[in-house]
Amino acid sequence: MKKLYYRLWQRGKSEEGQSMLEFVLVLPVFMLLLAMTFDFGWFFYNQISVENSARNAARVACVSYNHVAYDSPNNVTGDFKEYVLETYKPVLNSTADREELDNCTLSEQEIQILKQVNASVPKGITDVKVYVAYSYDKQYLAEKTDGGEPYDVKDRSKGDVTVVVSGTHHAITPIVAWGSKEGMTRQINCKSVYKVEPMM
Template structure:
């Protein structure tokens, strides 16, 4: 009986760590797929990728609440909507960064951007997810763990651009 009492806490600790890491791994895969799907939408599904007045704003940060913002263009709302629909339902504090390489190069060279084609788009998604046990939750922020993922795709030139 003494051996059982000594081994049980160690066994429980290992079991709970395996459960938490498995849970976080599954959700990391979903966050990674979310950033990949959003990057795919950002680079392929638009007829034009022209910027208004050559304005350069990159990288740009968004949250899921920005879907209700009227100042954001439809293309960006599609990216945010894709992130919202693809993420696991129990995440909070979602941050989305959208960065176009042509915008960054133009900002460095102090020029305007006429078209984003033939550049890269990077989507960075960060969110917090609850953990099951206080084993990983003790070092995390209030029983939450932050998951991060980014995807970079080549912006394709469409026929309409």
């Protein structure tokens, strides 16, 4: 009887060791799949948040636009004007001192547009940039002739406004950052286009 118990104990011990070995082999694969699932979920969450920020900014830019990006024919290029969000953080967060406010080159309308982005872009996204362009500005330059109709910001309601928000997402697995030249990061670019509303 003792021999039988001893044999059963040895067999159980062997099966336990085998189970432990299987667990050790499967654990890294399971942890990698878990990390990838979390990383992809985090990436898509950030992308949706950046899309929302571009949409919110475009919604403001299509209504308040007479002092946004370009406000005179001499400044009209038809290209996107770039705003680096980090540069204006103190102003956007209402923590700027008097000197920073005096040196701020943004109009009140541009501040309102950038505040929409600042409020909705996740904190994990870095190097956030906002680009704003009005299609009428570009069309005006393309069709401009001597003696033609003068440029007027109010005429922007003849076209659209495009807002692009870009930023850097920091991945935790190489799968999400696959093909990136900047290491474990992935660039997020989201665009929103709104029809410009006529000024009241």
